[in-house]
Every structure is written in structure tokens, then in C-alpha cells.
Amino acid sequence: MEFNAVYVLVAREFKKFVRERSRLVSAIARPLIWLFLVGAGMSRLVSPTGGVSYTQFIFPGILGMTILFSSIFSSISIIWDKEFGFFKEILAAPVSRLSIVIGKGLSGTVVSTIQAAIVLLLFPVLGLKLGLVQIIAVLIIAIAVSFCISTFGILLATFYENYESFSVIMNFIVMPMFFLSGAMYPVKLLPKPLALATKLNPLTYGVDAFKNVIFPAEEGPMSADFSLATDMTVILILSFAFVVIAARLFERKK
């Protein structure tokens, strides 16, 4: 693996992220809208028993959503690069395909984790109490989840050649992934088929890991659905699988 290549791919993404104000603004605005418009409205309808309010309940899900959108967006930019030719500059370089996948995966990880960290700052506003250990745990999980979703996005990007597919990916992959991640409702309350789909979704385990850390004492319907160990194992195994498969697919020459 070539670290120079990994480094420069991440540096490029970071540079663009900082430069594109609109991306940063929408990245911050989206979670706010969900928390305070959707969350606040819904909590009039839903008043769960136990210590967690609905707005608090969706906070892990909103962290997950932030990561989902920014990771996928970062990885899908490969399709833009293909369309505009820049990807050829990368593919023609004396660099292994594994480095490209890792570099792109870490690019998404960096920008997603930054955004998740910014959203995390909202916790006092929602009346949540988090200790330092919890905050660090959330950030570590955010890194793992971001990498997992980013590499999943790279895998998606290998199947598409032009950005007309962008809306397809958004509408048929990203939005369902968000709704079927346990972000808006506990997995244990879902009907069987939906619960199954949710269990096949990588994001579910990320959101659940956040729930485990943010509501450690909760036992009611709003509690986490799996153990933290399960969540992390699934995330790591999937990340590994996505990296290997994506590198393989890039390796294919025509």
C-alpha cells in the first residue's frame, strides 16, 4: 500500500470540503431540521415510557444520518471524477487499487467524522448528559461507522459511470438506508419484514452503537437493540469486506 497516495487523496477531499461552504452548511442544517422540526413535532405524538424523550431518542439516528449522507456523498464523488476524467489520473498512477480504496474510504471518514463531531455538540441542548468517556466513545464509533459507510459508497460507485445515477442512489439506496436504520423508530417495534431489512443495513449497527453509548441505562422500548460488541463486530467485518470487494472491482481491466 502507498501511504503517499492515501495521504494525498484524503488531503484533496479535505481541501474541497473546506472550500465548498454550501456542503458544510447543508451538512449542519440537515441534522438541525430533523432534530428540531421533525423531532420536536413527533415528540408531541410519541411520548415513550422510560427516561428518553423522542427528540433524544433520534439523536443517535441523526448522528448516523449525518455520517450516512456525508460518507456516501464523498464516495459517490468518484462517479463525478469518472465523468469528468479525473479518475483516470488516479487509475493511471503507480498506485495499488487497495490504496485508492483506503484513501477514498479515509477521505469520507475524515469529513464525516468532523460533521458528526459538530452535530454531537448539540447534546446539551437536547438535555442529554454525556461524560468525557462517552464523548470519546461516540467519536471512535463515528470514525468506524464513517469508514464502513464510505467504503460501502465506493462499492456503489464502482457500478455507476455517470452522475445521472446520483438521484437513483439517493432515492433508492440512501433514503431507505436512513429510514431502515432504527434512526426514527426502534428496530424491536418493527414488523418482521422491515426488521429483517433493517438488520441487513450496515447503518443500523452504527446507530445502535451510538444508542448503546448515549443511553447506557435505558431499558424500555427506546433502548439499543443489539450489544455494543455485536455492533462493532458487524461494522468492522463489513468495512473489511467492502474494502476487499471494492479493490477487486477496481482491479478489473477491460
Next chain:
Amino acid sequence: MPIIKVENLVKRYGSLTAVDGISFEVEEGTIFGFLGPNGAGKTTTINVLCTLISATSGKAFINGHDCEKEPSTVRKSIGIVFQDTTLDKDLTAYENLLFHAYLYGVKKSEIKTRVHDALNFVDLYDRRDDLVKKYSGGMKRRLEVARGLIHRPRVLFLDEPTLGLDPQSRANLWGVITEMPKKHNVTIFMTTHYMEEAEVCDKIAIIDSGKIIAEGSPDELKKIIGGDVISLKTRDNKWSQKEIKKLFNIDAEDKEGELYLTSNKGDACIPELIRGLGDMVLSVKLQRPTINDVFLKLTGKAIRDEDVSGMSNIKEEVRAYRRRH
């Protein structure tokens, strides 16, 4: 040892044979011109040499390394300017070069000087901090050439480097290209459809429908024509053709509406032609043979219609438009 060696290279896409058993060699430090009409297989050949695609059969070597078996070594020793630009338009010129330097593993302590030198070489140093999307076509092309040199390749591939540029930028870029072999100790492999550029190449290969149909220095190739070329516009090409055959026993060829004939003494031939054909003649041109004539003679078509570059511009515009919306 030749720096590029290609043996019986074949590339098929399904039933279409894009490259059909070509062989050639390129000597180190020379400019090699690869000419051919649209779809002849030029880009496909470059893609095989650059290890981006695998050949169906045959072999290709760069600096003695097999393009199929040692792609990584080959990649390190080549620079590429693709037919369509491959710059990141949302980065500055400087950042694009920096990206390239890191990607190719240039030593950290050398990166800055190399990027600066490259920018100076193509005269873009003052514009280094502009986003590439603000660059003109000619500036982009020059930047790509500079980028291709950053990692000090042994061979630089240029796929239609001057396509779609105005004459001034073309001359400017062409100046840069021709001084590269000496200045940067690099071999140039280029495709072009501008004949005056082809004239400057040390060696030319003409490819048509995936096959090399002629190869040699520009002077050697011109010998194929066998003399000066006279082109005629007439009121009736069929009639004139017959008349020329009858009077002078010369076969005139009708290509794209003009009659072409060759003669050892072109200037003396013209008055006789006009006397013989009378007022059938609309115009007469006499030319020393050019590569274009060679091309016409061998393939029966002009190397490329100008509107092709127009088309690719339109494609760019449509893309840019779609991206903005």
C-alpha cells in the same frame, strides 16, 4: 534498445477489432507521431501501453518492461496527457500538480521545486493559484503537459494534445512539446491530426482501421507520393479524369470532390493541363507533398474533419451545463 516496443498487438472489443496486430518501435529521445482517422485505434493503443487496458494478444514493452506483467514499473516510467482533460477543475493549478507529485511518490524534499519548475516551464507560474475551472483550454492543456513531467517519466504520451485549441495556443503548446526531448530527457509518443505537427516528428506511423499502413520519417513517407501534387477543381471530374488519362496518360484520383495527380515537374505540368482541359478547370493548386497527401493517398480520406473538435467542444459544454444544474 528501443524505449517503446510493440509486437503484434491486438485489442478486440467483442466483435470489433480496435487494434489489429500492430508492431512498431520508438527510439529513445525522439518524437513519435501516431496518425490516423477517428476510430483508427490510437487511443486504444495508448491505453494498452499505459497499462489501463489489457491487450487481447501481442506484447508491449516500455523501457524493456512488459506492460501486462509489470504495470507498476511501467506506470512509474511514463507520463500521460489523455485525449480528454483529467484535471480536477475544483482545485488550483498548483494543487493539481501537488496532488500528482504525491500520487507518484516524488520525494518530499523535491516536490516544491519540481512543481515550481513545471509551472514555469509551461508559463503558468503566475496563474498557479487560480482554480483550473477558470483556465482556458490552452492553459489546461499546458498544465496537463507540465503535470505529466513532474515525476520525470522516460516516455510522455500525448493523445491529441492540441485538439480544439486556437492557432496561437496551439503554437505555444507545440513549442513546449518540441523542446521536451532535449530539456527533459523524455521520449514523446503523440497522436495528432494537425499535419504541420506531424512534419516535425522524427518518425510517424499511420494507422487506419487498427492496422499500421505506413511508417517512417516524414521525408521517407513523402516519397510514397512520388513527386509534386497537383489538385484540380473542375466542372466535371469524371470527364476531366478521362481527358487527363487520354492526353497525359496519368491517373488522376477523385478525392472529396477534387482531382489529385502527381508529377515530377509540377510547375511545368500545370500549363499543359489547362491547355488540355480548357475552361473545365475551376482552380489549380500545386503542392510539395505533405504528410496529409500521404495520408490521403493511403487511406483515401482526409485525416479528420474539422467539425470533430467542434463536436467534442459541444460535449464538454453539455457536461458543464449539466453539472451546473
